[in-house]
Amino acid sequence: xxxxxxxxxxxxxxxxxxxxxxxxxxxxxxxxxxxxxxxxxxxxxxxxxxxxxxxxxxxxxxxxxxxxxxxxxxxxxxx
Amino acid sequence: xxxxxxxxxxxxxxxxxxxxxxxxxxxxxxxxxxxxxxxxxxxxxxxxxxxxxxxxxxxxxxxxxxxxxxxxxxxxxxx
Numbered sequence: 001x002x003x004x005x006x007x008x009x010x011x012x013x014x015x016x017x018x019x020x021x022x023x024x025x026x027x028x029x030x031x032x033x034x035x036x037x038x039x040x041x042x043x044x045x046x047x048x049x050x051x052x053x054x055x056x057x058x059x060x061x062x063x064x065x066x067x068x069x070x071x072x073x074x075x076x077x078x079x
Numbered sequence: 080x081x082x083x084x085x086x087x088x089x090x091x092x093x094x095x096x097x098x099x100x101x102x103x104x105x106x107x108x109x110x111x112x113x114x115x116x117x118x119x120x121x122x123x124x125x126x127x128x129x130x131x132x133x134x135x136x137x138x139x140x141x142x143x144x145x146x147x148x149x150x151x152x153x154x155x156x157x158x
Contacts, residue, residue, distance in 0.1 A: 006120050021121070024144060030136055035124035041085050042100070045114035057109055065103060 001046045005076040008039030080125045084155040086146045087118030
């Protein structure tokens, strides 16, 4: 079973890395770019496990290790 | 218009960051985790632009700046 976890900075948190990429894109001609935010995409390959178990475990993994929930939000999808 | 760009290491490229997170997850009890790969999720807010233009521009942005196509692959979706 494959899962994709998305970890992004919360809206209220400044994202200097995203801002830098946004400015760089503007500079090389992409003037329609208004805002850029950078997050992580974590692809996890899970062994024999039910979808229900996977959901519970992924939530725990995000809370414990994958996301810093003070400044980041997460979501995931299971394929 | 909002776009999400996903940049991940190519399958043939080692991903030590992903391996470290995989081992850490195994260590704290998630023994079903078999493989982890880490990529970037780039959320781009685009101004007034058609979907067709956005597609062309996003492909260019990925090739020029967002992805290192020697070692990374990319995909994107426009909302």
